[in-house]
Amino acid sequence: MQSVLDRAAAGGRITPQEALELYRNAPLHALGQAADAARRRRYADTAHIATYIIERNINYTNVCVTACKFCAFYAPPKSDKGWTRDLDDILRRCAETVELGGTQIMFQGGHHPDFGVEYYEKHFAAIKKDFPQLVIHSLGASEVEHMARISGVSVEEAIRRIHAAGLDSFAGAGAELLPERPRKAIAPLKESGERWLEIMETAHNLGVESTSTMLMGTGETNAERIEHLRMIRDVQDRTGGFRAFIPYTYQPENNHLKGQTQATVFEYLRMIAIARLFLDNVAHIQGSWLTTGKEAGQLSLHYGADDLGSVMLEENVVSSAGAKHRSNLAELIHLIRTAGRVPAQRATTYEHLVVHDDPANDPVNDHVVSHLSSTALDGGTAHPELKLIDAS
Numbered sequence: 001m002q003s004v005l006d007r008a009a010a011g012g013r014i015t016p017q018e019a020l021e022l023y024r025n026a027p028l029h030a031l032g033q034a035a036d037a038a039r040r041r042r043y044a045d046t047a048h049i050a051t052y053i054i055e056r057n058i059n060y061t062n063v064c065v066t067a068c069k070f071c072a073f074y075a076p077p078k079s080d081k082g083w084t085r086d087l088d089d090i091l092r093r094c095a096e097t098v099e100l101g102g103t104q105i106m107f108q109g110g111h112h113p114d115f116g117v118e119y120y121e122k123h124f125a126a127i128k129k130d131f132p133q134l135v136i137h138s139l140g141a142s143e144v145e146h147m148a149r150i151s152g153v154s155v156e157e158a159i160r161r162i163h164a165a166g167l168d169s170f171a172g173a174g175a176e177l178l179p180e181r182p183r184k185a186i187a188p189l190k191e192s193g194e195r196w197l198e199i200m201e202t203a204h205n206l207g208v209e210s211t212s213t214m215l216m217g218t219g220e221t222n223a224e225r226i227e228h229l230r231m232i233r234d235v236q237d238r239t240g241g242f243r244a245f246i247p248y249t250y251q252p253e254n255n256h257l258k259g260q261t262q263a264t265v266f267e268y269l270r271m272i273a274i275a276r277l278f279l280d281n282v283a284h285i286q287g288s289w290l291t292t293g294k295e296a297g298q299l300s301l302h303y304g305a306d307d308l309g310s311v312m313l314e315e316n317v318v319s320s321a322g323a324k325h326r327s328n329l330a331e332l333i334h335l336i337r338t339a340g341r342v343p344a345q346r347a348t349t350y351e352h353l354v355v356h357d358d359p360a361n362d363p364v365n366d367h368v369v370s371h372l373s374s375t376a377l378d379g380g381t382a383h384p385e386l387k388l389i390d391a392s
């Protein structure tokens with residue numbers, strides 16, 4: 001086992017069988033040490049830095065025909081709990097994001113039965129017209145499959161059109177679990193994992209890069225978790241289009257799976273480490289404080305992660321399922337610094353925008369808080385009465 005860890009730490013490739021053996025049986029600290037060595041080797045001159053981003057997740061509708069069993073966010077069509085934000089509302093949220101120093105928009109919502117390619121073209125073009133400085137890092141293969149079907153066009157055409165309208169990159173949501181058994185168990189109406197990857201590969205080949213994700217803790221086996229990584233690595237060998245891998249944990253409230261299972265912090269840290277070692281062709285591994293908690297997020301920086309996600313000014317999806325962790329800009333910087341790293345605000349493409357190497361110069365802005373606007377806030381409501389803080 002140590003020789004496999006040493007090989008992976010030195011940048012050598014490990015097999016899925018070796019990854020599974022390490023994931024199951026390697027001592028936690030040895031696993032973390034090897035993953036951290038792999039991270040330091042990859043980043044060399046900048047290994048002392050850990051990054052974060054300021055973004056807003058604009059949830060444009062919760063109406064969805066796909067009814068994933070783990071989802072606490074969606075409302076079926078015609079439900080009185082369904083809502084859709086209008087364009088003015090979306091643009092107002094973009095304006096606030098810019099005012100608060102955000103650089104990225106994640107446009108995330110349900111598979112609305114009326115929203116084809118035209119809907120996304122119209123909204124992305126409007127956002128880019130008013131806010132060309134915002135990067136639209138949004139959607140994923142599932143939304144593309146859905147909008148192409150609604151508009152009666154190929155996924156290639158759908159990707160080309162939304163890219164031309166303003167989409168910069170895909171966020172890679174909807175990967176959930178890619179292997180067939182766990183995917184069917186939690187998202188039976190979603191496209192298959194192979195199809196999800198095929199669409200992402202098409203996007204990469206059209207010049208639209210993405211991140212990749214994994215939803216842990218809905219009852220999948222360890223072997224299925226490693227198989228998920230293998231499927232991503234194989235596509236990445238061909239395209240190089242996945243900028244990052246972002247595992248996050250299932251939240252068990254208000255959905256059809258309820259408290260079925262949930263990944264522990266121990267399993268999460270092992271996954272961060274194994275992802276760094278196994279995904280030798282993916283540059284960035286992101287630790288998620290939003291679903292696992294701030295301390296686990298901080299620890300992930302010592303298990304191979306080089307990025308601690310975002311100050312997410314708005315989030316409703318995993319929050320609806322019970323993710324209760326909140327943070328703000330000052331705290332995120334503090335978490336990174338006290339983990340022994342120099343914090344840096346990054347762009348969507350991971351360039352460092354500001355390196356906070358002197359605590360005396362840390363940004364001070366009480367308004368840059370996660371969940372500034374969220375249905376998950378106490379007293380918060382769905383559109384149109386969302387509580388918004390006046391950024392001025």
Ligand code: SF4
Pocket residue numbers: 064065066067068071072073074109110111142
């Ligand atoms: S996860 Fe996405 S596709 Fe699935 S039900 Fe929720 S909103 Fe719909």
